[in-house]
Amino acid sequence: MTNFKATVHVSLRSGIADPQGLTIERALPALGYTGVSGVRVGKLIEFGLDASDATEAESKVGEMCERLLANTVIESYTLSIVDESEDLAGRES
Amino acid sequence: MTNFKATVHVSLRSGIADPQGLTIERALPALGYTGVSGVRVGKLIEFGLDASDATEAESKVGEMCERLLANTVIESYTLSIVDESEDLAGRES
Amino acid sequence: MTARVGIVVFPGSNCELDCERSFERLGASTEFVWHDDNTLPDVDIVVLPGGFAHGDYLRTGALARFSPIMHSVAEHAAAGKLLIGICNGFQVLCEAGLLPGALRKNEGLKFLCKWTELRVEVPGTPFTARAERGQLLRIPINHFEGNWYADPDTVARMRANHQIVLRYVKNPNGSLDGVAGISNERGNVLGLMPHPERACESLLGSEDGAVIIGSMLDHVMHMQPSPAGV
Amino acid sequence: MSETESLHRDLGLTDDEFQAICDRLGREPGYTELAMFSVMWSEHCSYKSSRVHLETLPTEGERILVGPGEGAGIIEVADGVAVAWKIESHNHPSFVEPFNGAATGVGGIVRDILSMGARPIALMDPLRFGPLEDARTRYLVDGVVHGISSYGNSIGVPTVGGETVFEECYAANPLVNVACLGVVDTKLMHGRAEVPGQVAILFGSSTGRDGIGGASVLASAEFDEDSLDKRPSVQVGDPFSEKLLIECSLELIRRELVASFQDLGAGGISCPTSEMTAKGGTGIRIDLDNVHRREPSMEPFEVMISESQERMLAVVESEDVEDVLGVCAKWGLEARVLGEITKTGRVEVVDRKTVVADVPSLALAEEGPVYERPIERPHWMAGINAAPAGDEAPEHYGRTFYEMVASPQIASKRWVWEQYDHMIFLGTVIGPGGDAAVIRLPGTETAVAITTDGPGRLCMLDPYEGARHAVAEAARNVAAVGARPAAITNCLNFGSPEGSGVMWQFSEVVRGIGDACRDLGTPVTGGNVSFYNETNGRPIYPTPVIGMLGIVGDPAVAVGIGFRDEGDAIVLLGTTELDDFGGSEYGKIVNDAIGGTPPNLDMGAERALHEVLIAGADAGLFNSAHDLSGGGLAVALAECAFASNRGFSVQIGGTEPHRTLYSESPSRAVVSCGQGLVDDVLALAGRHGIAAEVIGAVAADMCDFSVFATSLEEARSVWEGGLSGHLSARVE
Numbered sequence A, B: 001m002t003n004f005k006a007t008v009h010v011s012l013r014s015g016i017a018d019p020q021g022l023t024i025e026r027a028l029p030a031l032g033y034t035g036v037s038g039v040r041v042g043k044l045i046e047f048g049l050d051a052s053d054a055t056e057a058e059s060k061v062g063e064m065c066e067r068l069l070a071n072t073v074i075e076s077y078t079l080s081i082v083d084e085s086e087d088l089a090g091r092e093s
Numbered sequence C: 001m002t003a004r005v006g007i008v009v010f011p012g013s014n015c016e017l018d019c020e021r022s023f024e025r026l027g028a029s030t031e032f033v034w035h036d037d038n039t040l041p042d043v044d045i046v047v048l049p050g051g052f053a054h055g056d057y058l059r060t061g062a063l064a065r066f067s068p069i070m071h072s073v074a075e076h077a078a079a080g081k082l083l084i085g086i087c088n089g090f091q092v093l094c095e096a097g098l099l100p101g102a103l104r105k106n107e108g109l110k111f112l113c114k115w116t117e118l119r120v121e122v123p124g125t126p127f128t129a130r131a132e133r134g135q136l137l138r139i140p141i142n143h144f145e146g147n148w149y150a151d152p153d154t155v156a157r158m159r160a161n162h163q164i165v166l167r168y169v170k171n172p173n174g175s176l177d178g179v180a181g182i183s184n185e186r187g188n189v190l191g192l193m194p195h196p197e198r199a200c201e202s203l204l205g206s207e208d209g210a211v212i213i214g215s216m217l218d219h220v221m222h223m224q225p226s227p228a229g230v
Numbered sequence D: 001m002s003e004t005e006s007l008h009r010d011l012g013l014t015d016d017e018f019q020a021i022c023d024r025l026g027r028e029p030g031y032t033e034l035a036m037f038s039v040m041w042s043e044h045c046s047y048k049s050s051r052v053h054l055e056t057l058p059t060e061g062e063r064i065l066v067g068p069g070e071g072a073g074i075i076e077v078a079d080g081v082a083v084a085w086k087i088e089s090h091n092h093p094s095f096v097e098p099f100n101g102a103a104t105g106v107g108g109i110v111r112d113i114l115s116m117g118a119r120p121i122a123l124m125d126p127l128r129f130g131p132l133e134d135a136r137t138r139y140l141v142d143g144v145v146h147g148i149s150s151y152g153n154s155i156g157v158p159t160v161g162g163e164t165v166f167e168e169c170y171a172a173n174p175l176v177n178v179a180c181l182g183v184v185d186t187k188l189m190h191g192r193a194e195v196p197g198q199v200a201i202l203f204g205s206s207t208g209r210d211g212i213g214g215a216s217v218l219a220s221a222e223f224d225e226d227s228l229d230k231r232p233s234v235q236v237g238d239p240f241s242e243k244l245l246i247e248c249s250l251e252l253i254r255r256e257l258v259a260s261f262q263d264l265g266a267g268g269i270s271c272p273t274s275e276m277t278a279k280g281g282t283g284i285r286i287d288l289d290n291v292h293r294r295e296p297s298m299e300p301f302e303v304m305i306s307e308s309q310e311r312m313l314a315v316v317e318s319e320d321v322e323d324v325l326g327v328c329a330k331w332g333l334e335a336r337v338l339g340e341i342t343k344t345g346r347v348e349v350v351d352r353k354t355v356v357a358d359v360p361s362l363a364l365a366e367e368g369p370v371y372e373r374p375i376e377r378p379h380w381m382a383g384i385n386a387a388p389a390g391d392e393a394p395e396h397y398g399r400t401f402y403e404m405v406a407s408p409q410i411a412s413k414r415w416v417w418e419q420y421d422h423m424i425f426l427g428t429v430i431g432p433g434g435d436a437a438v439i440r441l442p443g444t445e446t447a448v449a450i451t452t453d454g455p456g457r458l459c460m461l462d463p464y465e466g467a468r469h470a471v472a473e474a475a476r477n478v479a480a481v482g483a484r485p486a487a488i489t490n491c492l493n494f495g496s497p498e499g500s501g502v503m504w505q506f507s508e509v510v511r512g513i514g515d516a517c518r519d520l521g522t523p524v525t526g527g528n529v530s531f532y533n534e535t536n537g538r539p540i541y542p543t544p545v546i547g548m549l550g551i552v553g554d555p556a557v558a559v560g561i562g563f564r565d566e567g568d569a570i571v572l573l574g575t576t577e578l579d580d581f582g583g584s585e586y587g588k589i590v591n592d593a594i595g596g597t598p599p600n601l602d603m604g605a606e607r608a609l610h611e612v613l614i615a616g617a618d619a620g621l622f623n624s625a626h627d628l629s630g631g632g633l634a635v636a637l638a639e640c641a642f643a644s645n646r647g648f649s650v651q652i653g654g655t656e657p658h659r660t661l662y663s664e665s666p667s668r669a670v671v672s673c674g675q676g677l678v679d680d681v682l683a684l685a686g687r688h689g690i691a692a693e694v695i696g697a698v699a700a701d702m703c704d705f706s707v708f709a710t711s712l713e714e715a716r717s718v719w720e721g722g723l724s725g726h727l728s729a730r731v732e
């Protein structure tokens, strides 16, 4: 088993209204920030995951996104998997 | 003026409990996913920004984070700036 | 002679009518102040009411604290006059740095509208003069983000300085130390999650909110050079 | 075959309907025109299957200022005080995306109320789900409640009551109905554009591709395996814009800047433009270039039928346009001139200088098809009526009582309503947890009582009788707090009208509602029909949800359900029949049976009971009052005890005490009063011919039924945990 670090970015599907992003964008000029456009607010979910290899980790996280982490009716997601042990000095037993 | 793409990741400071992360962590085993640990849920804010150069863009976004996008009493942030025009084939006028 | 109260209305505020009604019921005169104005009218007390200013988008209170009126609100507080932030108003005050700490999502991740019991920890403030130490007040909460937090140093300083004014008897939301309401160092700014304006009439379940609102009005009346016979 | 001809079926129009459009226009419709007809002639917008039945309902009364046909019914509740009252369904969208489906359901009904010039001041949310054992149901419950909470709380309208019902038939077809009460602010508005030359202004959110075809695709067809792919129709709610829309609209009316007004909901821009001009005998010329779009590449037809949320249409004098735009700007809302009211009687749509649609307003709004669909009593009725009602005695009385109060059906709904702001506006004299909510109207000392009820199970066993029960129960709930029932709104949730069995249920239910409303003097001020609540050919129970409004003279006399003082006498009002178990909670929960026939309902007795409850409240005789419904006497007593943490001790006799405890005979209530007032209560009941019997007294900390007893504390915690135990923390 290896420990992977999973990062999932969940955002509203394009075409779905994003009232939060719009409201922030409309408020910015009054706060003194100009030249800002296309504000989108999404979620970033990070966690550690045990899996035998990267392929398994990836398919596991993909399934978790479909079933729990994203609401695929209105949201889409991207995910990335990093082998934590490779980031560090050596590989764990 | 160049158009930059800014990405800001806002998350709860470490040490501050993340009930959303905990809830996800607790829900996963019931769905058959084991080996998941340390779930943290943050926000990913993306927008376009006009600035004369990358340094200016970065300092502008940094200030926005401090004053607006994150509440530094409980949240920390990281930011990244990409020159949109460089991503494309050529530079716009 | 009545206390003059300015109730700030942000786009998305929704408790301004209730504040108007309850403050007036207790003898104050009130007026609404639009967030986009630059200056406050001549008032003794400023109220930031509950609601969802700017939809609570991004973070509760995050956008509202930049409203033009907030300059003037900060000056009002700096002059030592009374300022109270109720629920969303409390969140705005924390975001604006007029009160310490921040408000996080409730521990149970649910919006909660319910009656709570509060203990008055610091009597004798302009907001609690009508109460005794340890007096219990029955006042409802109504929020998703009422889970107050500040770092340990700040909390220690606030305790020493008697800024933790109101505590829940039974913590409903995970708030640090059971904090329901806090004041600034000087003691003239109060932020609290419970809604005293909802508890000023026995027909609606409690009159304990009048302890807080009434204390403020008393304070203003005492401060004023009172014409004889009033 | 022409292009549009093959298209109409995809848009949900039949060949005959397409032909009717061609006949009406004298030509084939263009693309945009066809899209407009498809939404306006959809079941949802045109009531084509229900209209002939709905026309039989009583709609007139002294207090009714506006009946069905406008945004909401208007009822005069005191001199110069008028309220708007209406219910809507958002069933299909909530199944596809529970959070946003329910949230936008709230948004839609709130705009209906607003369109009458009324400030929305209270919401109710009658909900129906499948059994909680199913994970998808738990997800739906959580999402729907969170959606209502997030939207209703944010716009600052309290949700003061509702229902939460669990039944197998709703598993794939949950019902999310939302009722809204408003109080007319300064001036009653109408959705009628009568003056050519006036200008229509569209304001609120921008128009996007969300919700395209919601009325025709989601709400007017049944579900099958592909339904989840109808996702583009999902709309995202923006409560912040809605709140601004409320304040902005009321300010426009207060400043007398608006001639007439309508909200945008199902059917998008097509709907108010055609309806307002059809009613007013005018036409409109729409310039689509002026519609503020979220997505630049939208086709004209998409702009015309998009159901983007949080938009309103105001018709104003041309010289007021600047002022109107100014008010909208103050509230941060987009506002643009959509077009001009004309004399033509037509809706003309111009896109980049080209006319893309030109059709008579009447054809769109009022000349849709009307069907007298085939009706046939289903063959299974005889079987189900002959089936056992489940009235066998329990094995163990105490355990059975716990089983009853723990069942999600009867258990405390606190988990739901604590997530709703139910106090804002300082009007909630009695909030969720009682029989009816009592709402004091802002700025007045007048209060109204509102409740919703819809016993689907009884309607399945006998739609006519079940519907009468629905109206009677709703009226009883209102009377129990001391209010006089005044008017109803109703939401009729059914399967597909293309099935003759469903249509029979529908016609019977409408007949039952009509008769009951005539008997009780409560006219119908409006409502909503939701058909196609069926999946793979299996319809829901016929579920009419009745929203009853009653008038309380003085809010201070309103009576709650909680027992008050130890030692008070407990009086049972009304007559208990020992075999009223058809469709009962006891039959379902304890014996797993749904069968038999609904209890007999005598409207004379029902009315007399209301008189006793109202007079008793007025005279201050009662310390508590609670009507008997699901679970009968045992559950009613328990609810009175749980509400205020005061126990009771009652004498239940007979050879089969479970019949006295759990029979669901209608027209009954339990009241409590000081011992000194017992004679007055009995005399009052006697004067109205209502049986009354002292059955026991309020006691300290026991639920003592004499045949068995439990601790109050333990029973209460079982009841409190019955629903919340299934629904712990949420994952966002």
Ligand SMILES: Nc1ncnc2c1ncn2[C@@H]1O[C@H](COP(=O)(O)OP(=O)(O)O)[C@@H](O)[C@H]1O
Residues within 6 Å of the ligand: D125, D126, D127, D159, D160, D161, D162, D163, D164, D410, D413, D416, D417, D431, D432, D433, D434, D435, D436, D452, D453, D477, D629, D630
């Ligand atoms: N979805 C809901 N939202 C708000 N309140 C609810 C909801 N479901 C139930 N309630 C409240 O819980 C109480 C009990 O509901 P119910 O058993 O349906 O009452 P009754 O039997 O008197 O019609 C009522 O006060 C009702 O308003």
Ligand SMILES: [Mg+2]
Residues within 6 Å of the ligand: D434, D435, D436, D477, D626, D627, D628, D629
């Ligand atoms: Mg009832």
